[in-house]
Amino acid sequence: MxxxxxxxxxxxxxxxxxxxxxxxxxxxxxxxxxxxxxxxxxxxxxxGATKREGRSTAEGLVAAKVIDGTVGVMIELNCETDFVAKSAKFIELADKVLAAAVESGAADAETLLAYNVDGKPLSEVVVEEGAILGEKVVVRRVARIEGKSVDAYLHKTSKDLPAQVGVLFAVDGDSDAAKTAAHDIAVHTAAYAPTYLTRDEVPAETVENERRIADETARAEGKPEAALTKIVEGRLTGFFKEIVLLDQPFAKDAKKTVAKVLEEAGTAPSGFARFRVGA
Structure with missing residues (x-):
C-alpha cells in the first residue's frame, strides 16, 4: 500500500x-x-523539456513593479495552461523573474535571461522550473519605463487567474495631479489597448496604407471628388484615435483626449508599455 x-x-x-x-x-x-x-x-x-519545445505558450501572467516612483519594470511569463498559470509555483517563478528584471536593469528578454540568479543564468532557472511544472515556460518580454512619476496597473481578465494585462505609464511631473493622471491613463491604456504614444511613432508606410484604403473606400462609396481629401483625412483621424494613446478619447471623460487630460494636469508623457498575455 x-x-x-x-x-x-x-x-x-x-x-x-x-x-x-x-x-x-x-x-x-x-x-x-x-x-x-x-x-x-x-x-x-x-x-521531457525537449519534447515541449514546440508547444504553444498562450497562457501565463503579467507582473510589474515600480521602484522609487520613477522606474517601472514589467515582465510577461508564459506557460501552456491556465491551471499552471494560477499555480503557486508559477507565480513564485514570476516573482523571481520580476526581481531579476529589477536587479539587472534589463530592458529585453535576452539580456534578462542571461542574468545570473542563484549562481546560474535565469534561462536555466526557467527551464528547471518548467520541468517541475511539466510545461514549457517562456519569459516572453520585458519593459522598463522611466519618468518623474511612473504608475503600474495590473488587470485580471478572470478572477480565478493572475493578471493578464499590465501597463506602465510614465509622466515628466511629480505633482499629485500628475500622479493621478498617470494612474488614470494607465487604467485607460489597459482597456483601450493603444499601440503608439504619439502620431509621430506610427510608421509612415502604415499611415500611407491607411490613407490609400480610406481613399479607395470613399471612391467605392461614390463620394464626390471634391470631398475626398476631407473624408480621407477624417477617416485617418479616426484611425489615429484607435491606435495612438494621446489621440484617444479619455475613458473617464470621452469629451477630452488623453493629451488634454495630461495638459490639464500640467504634465506630459514620458512613455508607456502595455502587455496582454499571449497578444
Whole structure:
C-alpha cells in the first residue's frame, strides 16, 4: 500500500504545480518521501523539456513593479495552461523573474535571461522550473519605463487567474495631479489597448496604407471628388484615435483626449508599455 495520503498529494501538487497523476507516480516511486518525489518530478520534467519545445505558450501572467516612483519594470511569463498559470509555483517563478528584471536593469528578454540568479543564468532557472511544472515556460518580454512619476496597473481578465494585462505609464511631473493622471491613463491604456504614444511613432508606410484604403473606400462609396481629401483625412483621424494613446478619447471623460487630460494636469508623457498575455 502506498505510503502517503491525499493530503500529501495535495501538498506536493501545490509545491510543484505538477498534475495529479505525475505527483502520484512520483510518490509511488519515492515510497511516500515528498522531497524524493519532488526530485523525481524535476528530473522527469527536464528529460521531457525537449519534447515541449514546440508547444504553444498562450497562457501565463503579467507582473510589474515600480521602484522609487520613477522606474517601472514589467515582465510577461508564459506557460501552456491556465491551471499552471494560477499555480503557486508559477507565480513564485514570476516573482523571481520580476526581481531579476529589477536587479539587472534589463530592458529585453535576452539580456534578462542571461542574468545570473542563484549562481546560474535565469534561462536555466526557467527551464528547471518548467520541468517541475511539466510545461514549457517562456519569459516572453520585458519593459522598463522611466519618468518623474511612473504608475503600474495590473488587470485580471478572470478572477480565478493572475493578471493578464499590465501597463506602465510614465509622466515628466511629480505633482499629485500628475500622479493621478498617470494612474488614470494607465487604467485607460489597459482597456483601450493603444499601440503608439504619439502620431509621430506610427510608421509612415502604415499611415500611407491607411490613407490609400480610406481613399479607395470613399471612391467605392461614390463620394464626390471634391470631398475626398476631407473624408480621407477624417477617416485617418479616426484611425489615429484607435491606435495612438494621446489621440484617444479619455475613458473617464470621452469629451477630452488623453493629451488634454495630461495638459490639464500640467504634465506630459514620458512613455508607456502595455502587455496582454499571449497578444
Amino acid at each position: 502506498a505510503n502517503y495520503t491525499a493530503a500529501d498529494i495535495k501538498a506536493l501538487r501545490e509545491r510543484t504545480g505538477a498534475g495529479m497523476m505525475d505527483v502520484k507516480k512520483a510518490l509511488d516511486e519515492a515510497n511516500g518521501d515528498a522531497d524524493k518525489a519532488m526530485e523525481l518530478i524535476r528530473i522527469k520534467g527536464l528529460k
